[in-house]
Amino acid sequence: APLAGAIRTELEDGCGLMLLRGIEPGRYSLDELKLLYAGLCRHIGSLVYSNRAGEIMREIRDVTRNDAPGAGRSVGERYGALPDAGKPGVFLSSYARTLTNQLLRFHTDRCDVVGLFCIRQAQAGGLSQLCSSPMVHNEMLRRRPELAAALYEPMWRSRFGEEDATGDSAYPLPVWGVRGAKFTSHYSRTFVEAAQRRPEVPRLSAAQAEALDLLHAIAEELSFEMSFAPGDIQFVNNHVIYHARRAFEDDPAEGGRLLLRLWMAVPNSRALPEGHEVLWRNIAAGALRGGIGQTQSTPVG
Secondary structure (H helix, E strand, O other): OHHHHHHHHHHHHOOOEEEEOOOOHHHOOHHHHHHHHHHHHHHHOEEEOOOOOOOOEEEEOOOHHHOOOOOOOOHHHHHOEEEOOOOOOEEEOHHHHHOOOOOEEEEOOOOOEEEEEEEEOOOEEOOEEEEEHHHHHHHHHHHOHHHHHHOOOOEEEEOEOOOEOOOOOEEEEOOEEEEOOEEEEOOEHHHHHHHHOOOOOOOOOHHHHHHHHHHHHHHHHHOEEEOOOOOOEEEEEOOOEEEEEOOEEOOHHHOOOEEEEEEEEOOOOOOOOOOOHHHHOOOOOOOOOOOOOOOOOOOOO
């Protein structure tokens, strides 16, 4: 309990990031590691659904090795893909991208805190990339205040790959918000791009599009990388930290990179701005909130 309280405090009132080390995965079975991890996280907060299939704990691995012809449905078919107009290939949902070995751009997850428990490393690459979103905000405000202001305006995102398997639904939400002197950011370029593929969704303004480009550029400048060793558990406060992943290569003989992901609502979380109910459902401080709403009974994948 003291450890869980210290983690919660550092995540909400400190730097927004914690790394725990010392677990030896080789001493336990995968099922035992999952129980250990879930038990620890349950002391930190309430576990919330991480996808529309109703999963609480998600195995983050590259599943595309099974996408060879004749091996079954592709990752896009299983977890969401749209035609990519004028380009070869398809536009993968955020959910599908997570389950490849490709880079993941800076983003936040739909929960107060995300935990990632490293079971196996990649053979090469796969570094975690982290950046303070308030620092990005302040640097953009210094360089281009008019673009910083554009990210306080509602920006349409798609639920594609989350509740929505088709990409038909969309919602407006600013990238940045403040309530009671507490900052929050909810950002995923993929969700914005998915929404822009819907003809009925308002187009991004020129200022919004430029602001998103500058956000990414500043995040790259201000970010640092963290390597995962087996047994490491990384905790991130999504309201103040953007996270990304470098592309990686696996050694199939070793089983490939494997992380266990949990999403949490924490009892000391900040209150969120009016209008954020569209995504979080409950914006009160310390509320049970976030995660993916369960609107179907058919498993995904």
